[in-house]
Amino acid sequence: AGSGQAPQVGIMSTNDNTKVTVRLPPKKGVVITYDGTTYTSADNNEMTLDLSQFETFVLSTPASGSTLLGTYITANERLAVFAGAKTQTINAKAQNGHFVEQMIPIGRQGKTFVVPTIPQQTNDLFFSAVITRPGTLLSSASPNFLTTEVYRDAGDTVEWGPVSTPQVVKGTEYFGMTQFSSSSSTANGAPTSWNLIPVENWNN
Numbered sequence: 001a002g003s004g005q006a007p008q009v010g011i012m013s014t015n016d017n018t019k020v021t022v023r024l025p026p027k028k029g030v031v032i033t034y035d036g037t038t039y040t041s042a043d044n045n046e047m048t049l050d051l052s053q054f055e056t057f058v059l060s061t062p063a064s065g066s067t068l069l070g071t072y073i074t075a076n077e078r079l080a081v082f083a084g085a086k087t088q089t090i091n092a093k094a095q096n097g098h099f100v101e102q103m104i105p106i107g108r109q110g111k112t113f114v115v116p117t118i119p120q121q122t123n124d125l126f127f128s129a130v131i132t133r134p135g136t137l138l139s140s141a142s143p144n145f146l147t148t149e150v151y152r153d154a155g156d157t158v159e160w161g162p163v164s165t166p167q168v169v170k171g172t173e174y175f176g177m178t179q180f181s182s183s184s185s186t187a188n189g190a191p192t193s194w195n196l197i198p199v200e201n202w203n204n
Helices: none
Strands: 002-013 018-023 031-034 037-040 046-051 056-060 072-075 079-090 097-102 110-115 125-131 138-140 157-160 167-181 192-195
Touching (some): 002 018, 037 046, 046 056, 072 079
Antiparallel strands (some): 002 056, 002 079, 018 046, 018 072, 079 097, 110 167, 138 167
């Protein structure tokens, strides 16, 4: 539902001799050239990085309407990963905004998310689930939930909305969930986005 300019992923290492593998999101039409080699999501090939402590690598695609959502990153040491876009509009509305969010590692994701609504929210709410393991089945009571092609490959995304009532979304494997509001033509109509915390990580 979104389009924008310069989607970006920032990868920062916490230790020396960090070896990072990056696989571009499947079926997204992304093309990246790094160090003389071209990588595409269609080929499902991987780029490898060697990072020193606190060194940062920024992955970016300048194409309007492209996305890095579903990029799969692994490393032999701990990383901090941030994702966003310089400008973003959602649902083809006038206002745009700058998006950036720190990513939650797969090991901290879950199989159950509570999807809230926002009081006095005037813009439409949408959601995106990022699949982390092949063969994941998602289920929800939402009437706007995408019920087709729910078995996905790692890195695939499922988007649906607008959503007007709170709901619970469950998966057969760990997955990530992002909530975002659409742009609007009003002066305060910039879009927003944030990651949801899985129920498994809630504290009593």
